[in-house]
Amino acid sequence: MIExxxxxxxxWVSNLLASLLSLLKVAIRLQHRTRLPTPRQxxxxxxxxxxxxxxxxxxxxxFLRQTELVCVNNFAHSPVFAQLKPxxxxxxxxxxxxxxxxxxxxxxxxxxITAFVEQVDWSMTLYVPQFANDxxxxxxxxxxxxxxxxxxxxxxxxxxxxxxxxxxxxxxxxMMQSQNVIIATLALMINRRFSTIYLFGADTSWHEQIRVSxxxxxxxxxxxxxxxxxxxxxxxxxxxxxxxQTWSMASQFLSLHKVFRGYExxxxxxxxxxxxxxxxxxxxxxxxxxxVVISQPSSAVTTPAPDxxxxxxxx
Numbered sequence: 672m673i674e675x676x677x678x679x680x681x682x683w684v685s686n687l688l689a690s691l692l693s694l695l696k697v698a699i700r701l702q703h704r705t706r707l708p709t710p711r712q713x714x715x716x717x718x719x720x721x722x723x724x725x726x727x728x729x730x731x732x733x734f735l736r737q738t739e740l741v742c743v744n745n746f747a748h749s750p751v752f753a754q755l756k757p758x759x760x761x762x763x764x765x766x767x768x769x770x771x772x773x774x775x776x777x778x779x780x781x782x783x784i785t786a787f788v789e790q791v792d793w794s795m796t797l798y799v800p801q802f803a804n805d806x807x808x809x810x811x812x813x814x815x816x817x818x819x820x821x822x823x824x825x826x827x828x829x830x831x832x833x834x835x836x837x838x839x840x841x842x843x844x845x846m847m848q849s850q851n852v853i854i855a856t857l858a859l860m861i862n863r864r865f866s867t868i869y870l871f872g873a874d875t876s877w878h879e880q881i882r883v884s885x886x887x888x889x890x891x892x893x894x895x896x897x898x899x900x901x902x903x904x905x906x907x908x909x910x911x912x913x914x915x916q917t918w919s920m921a922s923q924f925l926s927l928h929k930v931f932r933g934y935e936x937x938x939x940x941x942x943x944x945x946x947x948x949x950x951x952x953x954x955x956x957x958x959x960x961x962x963v964v965i966s967q968p969s970s971a972v973t974t975p976a977p978d979x980x981x982x983x984x985x986x
């Protein structure tokens with residue numbers, strides 16, 4: 672009983688300090704408040720780049736075409752990018768915005784940017800964090816492809832009391848911590864107030880590809896739907912650009928914890944915003960969202976799934 676009381680007081684104090692820090696950050700970056708475009712349709716589909724997306728694309732292209740499409744990161748590597756002509760595209764990794772177009776820089780980023788410049792002949796909104804403002808990417812797109820509109824979002828991480836955090840997020844003053852691009856994308860689409868968001872290709876199965884070498888180096892095979900998995904090697908995951916030290920297993924699983932915790936917080940936020948987030952991925956370890964199976968081009972069948980609310984707190 673006493674221990675539970677100490678934990679409750681500790682949590683309240685932690686929330687208070689986090690809330691005060693969040694308000695301070697918001698005040699400093701008030702001019703970067705997020706303003707998002709209104710939805711074109713009531714339903715959207717967020718396409719992750721997990722290997723299972725190939726099955727979803729093969730089975731449910733008709734369904735996807737009836738929704739507003741949202742793609743992320745290097746989706747443009749696939750020929751289906753130009754076929755589906757997604758209305759929305761989210762980039763979140765800072766590497767896209769530090770890229771300067773040099774011949775020795777990351778070829779995967781160059782391929783994505785080239786697709787934006789040369790293939791996009793439709794109206795598309797590209798969502799980027801505010802710190803991308805002076806990037807080579809945005810300068811190039813402004814010069815080469817006016818069909819792409821830029822929507823800048825304020826990635827000021829806010830935390831603390833749930834009601835305050837949700838209010839700040841809903842009004843564009845910040846976002847909850849996004850450990851990956853799918854969390855950031857779902858947060859943006861929830862704020863656009865779609866009635867329903869379908870999630871595809873969110874395998875979230877990185878733990879299946881983890882290996883540890885005889886030298887205790889953490890190795891990972893990161894495969895995407897647009898790649899041949901047999902040609903993707905397990906490579907060291909380094910903690911720094913100097914490639915001196917790989918992540919430890921403890922650090923890697925802590926990062927995975929933050930991902931899955933982020934999905935739980937998003938589910939609570941979606942309920943707060945009265946938005947349904949449904950996980951239609953053929954394969955997925957995400958248990959925060961109700962799982963659905965797409966049965967017809969114009970409908971979905973919901974499979975039974977628990978809908979816990981582990982984030983509730985006293986008023």
